[in-house]
Amino acid sequence: MSKVTPCLWFASEAEEAANFYVSLLPESRIDTVQRNSTDSPGGKAGTVLVVEFTLGGQRFMALNGGMRMDYTHAVSFKIDCADQAEVDRLWDALLSGGGEPNRCGWLKDRYGLSWQIVPTALPKYLGGDDRAGAARAMQAMLKMVKLDIEGLRRAYEGQSAA
The missing domain is CATH 3.10.180.10 (2,3-Dihydroxybiphenyl 1,2-Dioxygenase, domain 1)
Structure with a gap:
């Protein structure tokens, strides 16, 4: 497995985007969903902070950064x-x-x-x-x-x- 994982920055749509992307290709899945333990720039406690997913065999990370980039x-x-x-x-x-x-x-x-x-x-x-x-x-x-x-x-x- 590669040591390099692209990180995709989202305002608040990381989980939605990851679910969309994994629906498109074989060898794709959501691996983990990490939630904010406290309020942060990425969202309130309990909301999604990071989604790690595999897309067509390639690992990715989606991050809710709280603002649009x-x-x-x-x-x-x-x-x-x-x-x-x-x-x-x-x-x-x-x-x-x-x-x-x-x-x-x-x-x-x-x-x-x-x-x-x-x-x-x-x-x-x-x-x-x-x-x-x-x-x-x-x-x-x-x-x-x-x-x-x-x-x-x-x-x-x-x-x-x-």
Whole structure:
């Protein structure tokens, strides 16, 4: 198990966010919930202070810090997706409740956290042996919001859009 655990700061939604995230991926669970023993900046005695959870096999910690801290795209979490159905499912779930789509497979969820929803096929098209095809796939990707595996394939192979 890794010694490094990302800590996500929330005003008061740590438990709600952790429960949402673990509902999205296999190998995910809430590990522990720590409550405030006394009133603190993170909340009143008895309220949730820290939630430790595992998301897709990676440990995380969610902290209620008592005030909103904005996330930026400088830190994001990438989810590798086996197929378009998984891209679509995670994209829709993470946008639900007020998320914001961005381009090239990036989005911010309802808590402001940045995610990259990436098909595992992407490196094949962006880094394939056909350099002209890879350039076409890159240009196609730059025009996409949610990544479309079939669109990337067609671009790589030099086929026009359907």
